[in-house]
Amino acid sequence: MESFSNISLWMDQLDLPMPTRKSLTKDTKADVVIMGAGYTGLWTAYYLKLKDPSLKIIILEAKICGFGASGRNGGWLMGEIMGQDKLLSKYPLALRQQAHDILHDIPDEVARIIQKENIQCDFKKGGVLYVAARYPEQALRLKEFHKEVHKHDYQPSDHQWLEGESLEEKIKIKQAQGAVFNPHCASIQPAKLARGLADVVEKMGVEIYEHSAVIEWHQGWVKTAKASVKADWVVPALEAYGAQLKVGVKKLSQYHLPVQSLIIATEPLSEQLWESIGLKNGEVFSDFSRQVTYGNRTQDNRLVFGARGTYQFGATLRDDFTLNNSEIHLRQKIMIExxxxxxxxxxxxxxGxxxxxxxxxxxxxxxxxxxxxxxxxxxSGxxxxxxxxxxxTLSDLILNKQSALVNMPWVNPQSLNTLSRWEPEPIPWLGYKAVxxxxxxxxxxxxxxxxSVWRRKLSIEMAKFMERFIQ
Ligand SMILES: Cc1cc2nc3c(=O)[nH]c(=O)nc-3n(C[C@H](O)[C@H](O)[C@H](O)COP(=O)(O)OP(=O)(O)OC[C@H]3O[C@@H](n4cnc5c(N)ncnc54)[C@H](O)[C@@H]3O)c2cc1C
Known part of the structure; x- marks a missing residue:
């Protein structure tokens, strides 16, 4: 039996042996078939079943529930989405504010569900700190960000400037020059959320088949190596893994380009060390560099620290996440700085x-x-x-419910025609490398x-120029 405890700290922390689920061996029918048992697939099944308990829902998972990014991430549960300010800036004030309310409520919605369903996933809502540290230029950039973000009609409390004692109450970082604190973020143990959610949806009557990779998907049916499922609705909840699914209605990598993020965790740290760091109340943090760092204190007092990753030519996925010395060293170096x-x-x-x-x-x-x-x-991350x-949102769209969620700017309520597509290689590879x-x-x-001063200025201008291509 394949062991999954080595895929992340989070999986390693789970009680072993993990319950295994059977694979799909017989052709069957359902109302909805979902490919992938990460958070997307599991939350979609959860809300569909909650809204219409009569639905027959089948989830097909290639490995085990939470095998993908959902069982490996940095544990930041954010009340925002990537790129929201740019996206929302085209819309009127009332819609922007409604969107902010919906996004900011996400950690509270998850808190309500995990409490109701008794999912123990070390949830703590302590907010997120973007700290200017490591070099003085981060402070200038962070102040610009703080000024800029206020143009997007947030409440002042959504992005608070902290420095001195008010910052040290939350985090003590060498040479920190200030931080922006956003309260709409919680920290969780990712694998416990994924595995707990899988147990809950199963109790609600959703059938989950593990070790049942979909090899073809079509309108109204999907196929694994051993059997197929006919269904009214098909939901590919594969995120990066969609790039591996070569036969189907759509080439999913044209919409979702796979990249990798890499992460390390320390041994459990002493109380004395935590006194010198802070993060007492579930705060997560990032330094305000373009290295996309993310840090988190775990329930068993480790520091988990991740940073930017990689892209592999041809949108290929990385299977082996045994990090080499230089990959570990890069993250450790920033953590020690x-x-x-x-x-x-x-x-x-x-x-990773x-x-x-x-x-x-x-x-x-x-x-x-x-x-x-x-x-x-x-x-993204x-x-x-x-x-x-x-x-x-997907559950409302599938059930044809007219809710505030389906009218949000990130929703395509009829077809995928308006969804932008990635250019063919080598454009993504060259672009990623250059950035x-x-x-x-x-x-x-x-x-x-x-x-020297001029080298510093030049490096910033080059990075700023390249950053425009990923916004
Ligand atoms: C290292 C890392 C750190 C991150 N940190 C954060 C963070 O701190 N905060 C944050 O908000 N986001 C973070 N993210 C992103 C976040 O984890 C993902 O966006 C989220 O988990 C995506 O969930 P998903 O269900 O869509 O995809 P996944 O969790 O990847 O699920 C897809 C599932 O599909 C399965 N599958 C693959 N192929 C098939 C097939 N052919 N048939 C059936 N099943 C298949 C996979 O095994 C997998 O279980 C991070 C990601 C990584 C990798």
Whole structure:
């Protein structure tokens, strides 16, 4: 039997042996068939069953529930989605405010459900801190961000500027020059959420088949190696993994481009070390560089720390997430720049996962009413909360319910025709390489205190120029 405990710290923390579910061996029928038992598939099944208990829903999962990004992520459950400000800026004030309310409510909605369903996933709503640290230029950029974000009609409390004691109450970072604190974020144990949710939907009557990879998907039916399912509705909830599904109605990688993010975890840290770091109330944090860092304190007092990842030519997925020394070192180096007191702690876990980016750099929740399939994704690294919203939205779209959710700007309520597509290779590969090289160069230049003023300025201008292509 394949062991899944090594795919992330989170899976390693689960009680073993994990319950295994049977695979699909006989042809069958359903109202809705969902491919993939990550958060998107599970939340969609949950809300569909809640709204219409009579539905027969089948989930087909290639490996085990939570095998993908849902069992591996950084544990930030955010009350926002990638690219929301740019997307919403085209809409009137009333709709923007309604959208903010919907997004900010995501962690509270998840809190309500996990309480109601008794899912123990170490949920703590402590907010997120974007901290200017490591080099002085982060402070300028963060102040610009703070000024800019207020143009988007948020409440002042949605993005609070903290410095000095008010910052140190939450996090103590060497040379921190200030932070923007957003209260709409919780931290969770990702695998416990995915596995707990799978148990809940199963109790509600959803049939989950594991080790049942879909190899073809068509209007009204999908096929695994051993059997097929006929269904009124088909929901590909595969995020990055859609790129591997070559036979079907649509080539999913044209909408969801797979990239990887990599992450490390320390051994459990002493109370004394935590006194010197903070994060007492479930706050998560990032330094305000273009390295997309994300950090989190776990229930068993480890520091989990991730940063930017990779893209593989041809939108191929990475299967082996045994990180090499340089991949571990890059994340450890940034972590130690933030917390030098962690220089000698052991890194006990290092892993990564595949996630997906949409061409518009914001997620979408879409339905093709004519061919009866519903698709959500392209969350980038901000899918833990967004998938809950996707589950609620896709269920309303499938059930044809007129709700506020289906009128949001990230929803395509009729067809996928308006969804942007990725260009063919080598454009994504060249673009990704160029952007990442400029970001890495900027970070190396700015974190080196010996870099001259003109080198620093040039590296920022290059990174800013490249950043425009991913917004
Ligand atoms: C390292 C990392 C850190 C991240 N950190 C954060 C974070 O802190 N906060 C945040 O908001 N987001 C984060 N994300 C993103 C977030 O985890 C994802 O957006 C989210 O989990 C996507 O859920 P999903 O269900 O759509 O996809 P997945 O969880 O990837 O689920 C897809 C499922 O489909 C299955 N599958 C694959 N092929 C087939 C097939 N042919 N047939 C059937 N099933 C198949 C897979 O095994 C998998 O279980 C992170 C992602 C990674 C990789």
């Amino acid at each position: 933030l917390f030098p007191q962690l220089r000698d702690v052991k890194i006990t876990h290092a892993w 996962g595949n996630l997906a980016m949409s061409r518009d750099f914001h997620p979408h929740m879409s339905v093709d009413k004519k061919h009866k399939f519903a698709l959500a994704g392209g969350y 901000e899918g833990v909360g967004a998938t809950n919203l996707a589950g609620r 990442i090289k400029s970001f890495d160069h900027e970070d190396r230049t700015l974190s080196n205190s010996q870099s």
